[in-house]
Amino acid sequence: xxxxxxxxxxxxxxxxxxxxxxxxxxxxxxxxxxxxxxxxxxxxxxxxxxxxxxxxxxxxxxxxxxxxxxxxxxxxxxxxxxxxxxxxxxxxxxxxxxxxxxxxxxxxxxxxxxxxxxxxxxxxxxxxxxxxxxxxxxxxxxxxxxxxxxxxxxxxxxxxxxxxxxxxxxxxxxxxxxxxxxxxxxxxxxxxxxxxxxxxxxxxxxxxxxxxxxxxxxxxxxxxxxxxxxxxxxxxxxxxxxxxxxxxxxxxxxxxxxxxxxxxxxxxxxxxxxxxxxxxxxxxxxxxxxxxxxxxxxxxxxxxxxxxxxxxxxxxxxxxxxxxxxxxxxxxxxxxxxxxxxxxxxxxxxxxxxxxxxxxxxxxxxxxxxxxxxxxxxxxxxxxxxxxxxxxx
Numbered sequence: 062x063x064x065x066x067x068x069x070x071x072x073x074x075x076x077x078x079x080x081x082x083x084x085x086x087x088x089x090x091x092x093x094x095x096x097x098x099x100x101x102x103x104x105x106x107x108x109x110x111x112x113x114x115x116x117x118x119x120x121x122x123x124x125x126x127x128x129x130x131x132x133x134x135x136x137x138x139x140x141x142x143x144x145x146x147x148x149x150x151x152x153x154x155x156x157x158x159x160x161x162x163x164x165x166x167x168x169x170x171x172x173x174x175x176x177x178x179x180x181x182x183x184x185x186x187x188x189x190x191x192x193x194x195x196x197x198x199x200x201x202x203x204x205x206x207x208x209x210x211x212x213x214x215x216x217x218x219x220x221x222x223x224x225x226x227x228x229x230x231x232x233x234x235x236x237x238x239x240x241x242x243x244x245x246x247x248x249x250x251x252x253x254x255x256x257x258x259x260x261x262x263x264x265x266x267x268x269x270x271x272x273x274x275x276x277x278x279x280x281x282x283x284x285x286x287x288x289x290x291x292x293x294x295x296x297x298x299x300x301x302x303x304x305x306x307x308x309x310x311x312x313x314x315x316x317x318x319x320x321x322x323x324x325x326x327x328x329x330x331x332x333x334x335x336x337x338x339x340x341x342x343x344x345x346x347x348x349x350x351x352x353x354x355x356x357x358x359x360x361x362x363x364x365x366x367x368x369x370x371x372x373x374x375x376x377x378x379x380x381x382x383x384x385x386x387x388x389x390x391x392x393x394x395x396x397x398x399x400x401x402x403x404x405x406x407x408x409x410x411x412x413x414x415x416x417x418x419x420x421x422x423x424x425x426x427x428x429x430x431x432x433x434x435x436x437x438x439x440x441x442x443x444x445x446x447x448x449x450x451x452x453x454x
Contacts (some may be wrong), residue, residue: 075326086426090187090329090390091419098341108334117331118277118287120324121395125288126273128186129295130309132210140204142209143371150363151212154181155219158356168332172404174247178216179396179414183386185213187422195385195429201378204368205385207439215284216392217292224399230300235283239395242276242290246297248322254305265307269298286395317441332394337401340412348409349416357421361387393418 074096079089100108137144155177162173188209192202221239225232253268278289302309364383368374383386397414402408426429 071113071330073162073435075330076323079326086423088191088390088426089326091422093326093329093334094394094419097330098336099289099333101336102329103340109331110334113331113334114326116324116327118327118386120326120328121322121391122274122277122287122291123270123317123321124186124275124325124328124391125158125248125291126270126295127187127314127317128213129292129297130314130317131186132214132296133403134300136203137211140330143204143367144207146371147208148211148215149368150367151215154359154363162423168406169224169404172400172406173229174412175220175396175400175404176406176414178220178223178246178351179393179400180389181360181390182216182380182392183209183212184391184393184422185209185390187388188385189389191388191425195381195425197381197385198378201382201385205382208382208386212386213292213392218291220396221280224403225284226376231284231370233287233313238279238283239293242279242293243297246272246276246294247301248299250298250305250307250308258307259348267311267314269294269308269313269317272319273299286399288395289358289385298430332398335398337408337411339408340415342412343407344407345412346416348413349420352413353417356417357424358389387424390418390422390424426445431447 075093078085078096079092083089097108143450157176157388158177158180159170159173162168163170166173168176189206192205197205221235222232225235249272250268254265255369257268258264273291275295277287278290281295294418298308305448337442342450361380363381363388365376365379368379368382369376376427393414397411398417400414401411
């Protein structure tokens with residue numbers, strides 16, 4: 062079959078069929094991931110395509126660029142006390158899980174740390190884009206959004222440190238580059254806004270995506286991941302909103318939503334094409350079931366207990382917040398790939414992580430009877446996502 066026809070059929074399959082499957086409460090990313098696994102089972106190594114690789118990078122980078130733009134530090138400060146307690150509990154849980162993986166799983170300590178992050182980090186972009194479909198109250202939505210964002214910021218920092226920690230000199234140099242990015246990106250945005258935008262009206266979106274991709278490739282060059290740099294670029298652009306209002310304007314965010322919603326499905330499909338055969342074995346399924354039955358209830362119980370103690374919240378409301386925070390799909394996929402490529406973890410563990418990610422992603426859809434999906438267009442709101450004030454604990 063002609064290569065162009067194959068690409069057109071793939072685009073149709075990834076953009077149309079997953080949305081149709083949502084009526085059965087199947088999240089669209091899981092459908093795309095399933096398509097990728099089906100392709101590799103049917104075509105073997107021929108399923109992996111360099112063009113899809115590039116589209117996948119654009120997808121994950123644009124998603125985290127948008128996630129960085131979604132960070133509202135003022136909203137985070139409103140719930141600072143409970144969020145700090147949440148992060149403290151998360152840190153303790155990460156240490157315990159990493160120690161267990163290192164001591165009993167015989168993983169290198171870096172791999173153990175990344176495994177803990179893969180199991181415990183909510184997928185913020187996925188969660189925030191799905192919130193309108195879950196019917197949460199304003200206060201519940203406030204805490205889901207801010208806990209997800211705080212957890213993501215913490216996880217990105219930990220991911221950066223853990224992946225570089227085997228070489229202190231490399232970590233130091235990478236940290237300097239990261240600091241240079243935090244200083245240089247605002248200057249770059251300001252310079253482009255002063256010397257390019259006046260002569261090219263409407264170019265703000267293109268400049269935002271270009272800088273986001275540049276930052277993504279810098280962190281990839283540092284040996285971390287595309288998503289770290291893209292997130293930083295989005296965060297910097299959000300902080301410049303007052304001085305450069307067009308950069309993170311409603312129109313620009315809408316354009317980025319369109320851009321992201323087109324390319325994100327290719328990331329999940331591409332992740333499916335990279336699944337090795339042994340990751341789909343009964344042994345991997347068994348370990349996936351064990352990990353899910355142990356980790357997921359503990360995660361839910363931890364959030365419920367925290368909210369009951371701090372806010373004296375009803376069990377039902379605490380459970381709704383905990384369930385909304387349960388999906389780990391994107392972080393688990395990203396870190397599972399890192400573990401397999403850089404630390405050569407067993408393919409059985411890779412498959413177990415895929416099963417765990419699928420269950421945590423599917424669970425809220427089944428409970429709330431509404432399919433969750435990474436689709437920014439479904440969550441197009443003009444900055445009032447976290448309108449409800451936090452309750453004082």
